[in-house]
Amino acid sequence: FFFFQAEDGIRDAQESRGLGDVYKGQYLIYASMHSQRTAWSSSKEKLVDEKIIDQQSLGNYETIFLLCYGLGNLFFGRKGDEMDLRLFLGIGLFFTMLSNSLIIFLGFQKISNVYLYYICSAINGFGQSTAWPGTLAIMGQWIGMKSRGFVLGFWTTCASMGNLLGYSFGNIIFNRLGKSWEYLMMTSLSFILLCFILNIFALKPYPEDVGIIIVEEEKNQELLQESMRKLTMEEQELLYESITDNVKLRRGIGFWAALKINGVLQYTVVYLSLIHI
Numbered sequence: 001f002f003f004f005q006a007e008d009g010i011r012d013a014q015e016s017r018g019l020g021d022v023y024k025g026q027y028l029i030y031a032s033m034h035s036q037r038t039a040w041s042s043s044k045e046k047l048v049d050e051k052i053i054d055q056q057s058l059g060n061y062e063t064i065f066l067l068c069y070g071l072g073n074l075f076f077g078r079k080g081d082e083m084d085l086r087l088f089l090g091i092g093l094f095f096t097m098l099s100n101s102l103i104i105f106l107g108f109q110k111i112s113n114v115y116l117y118y119i120c121s122a123i124n125g126f127g128q129s130t131a132w133p134g135t136l137a138i139m140g141q142w143i144g145m146k147s148r149g150f151v152l153g154f155w156t157t158c159a160s161m162g163n164l165l166g167y168s169f170g171n172i173i174f175n176r177l178g179k180s181w182e183y184l185m186m187t188s189l190s191f192i193l194l195c196f197i198l199n200i201f202a203l204k205p206y207p208e209d210v211g212i213i214i215v216e217e218e219k220n221q222e223l224l225q226e227s228m229r230k231l232t233m234e235e236q237e238l239l240y241e242s243i244t245d246n247v248k249l250r251r252g253i254g255f256w257a258a259l260k261i262n263g264v265l266q267y268t269v270v271y272l273s274l275i276h277i
Contacts, residue, residue, distance in 0.1 A: 022142050025198055026135040027155060031162035032195045033131045036100060038166025039188035043181035057114040064118050065125040072129025080133045085205035092130025093196040099124035100189045107182045138205045
């Protein structure tokens, strides 16, 4: 737990374990998503070999997934600011499991209706689109500004770890056990199911859920109280009502408002160039 003390704004060892549990849970959730994508990447050529789907349809499948994934990030990201993050992630994990369960069923039944695969691809894309904004939002609730780059730098290895697990599962299923691609998809589905259970029953998305107040939040409250002392009674009441309403509603900001934040557009362009490579 010493990894999460020092600069994370939490000074108590027991409370640092709370951050550690959240860290591990979000690590597993996003790793499971990448494990599924890698499992599908290893499986899709098998579908072509079995003449369940052809190369052109497979390309359409991938296009639909990426399109729905991108749109989901755009529209559902804001929902994560307004919803309970446990529920937000749970819904995404559920639809990811649903889509992959349908693909496995179609594979076992040797059903070659490409439109059914397209529907599964769309559901999968929208379901997985909750993972990135949801996990980052939860990590942001728990990590202080001083250590955010340090902790998230380690956390982002979850994508590579998920890819590694997906390829390892594929090697075991195909080369050692000699099983079909459906069993590989079932393995990645089991991983996502485990994460779904942990998310629903063990996740504490907000430090306040376990009675923890981050040191930075305490400082912010002190600054707010100092500022409010300079206001009239009427101004204090209006400010308090506004803050209370926003906390209750968990209001987020819109796409264009986010784009106007200093540095967001530049970061988007840089990240786009990295993903493109």
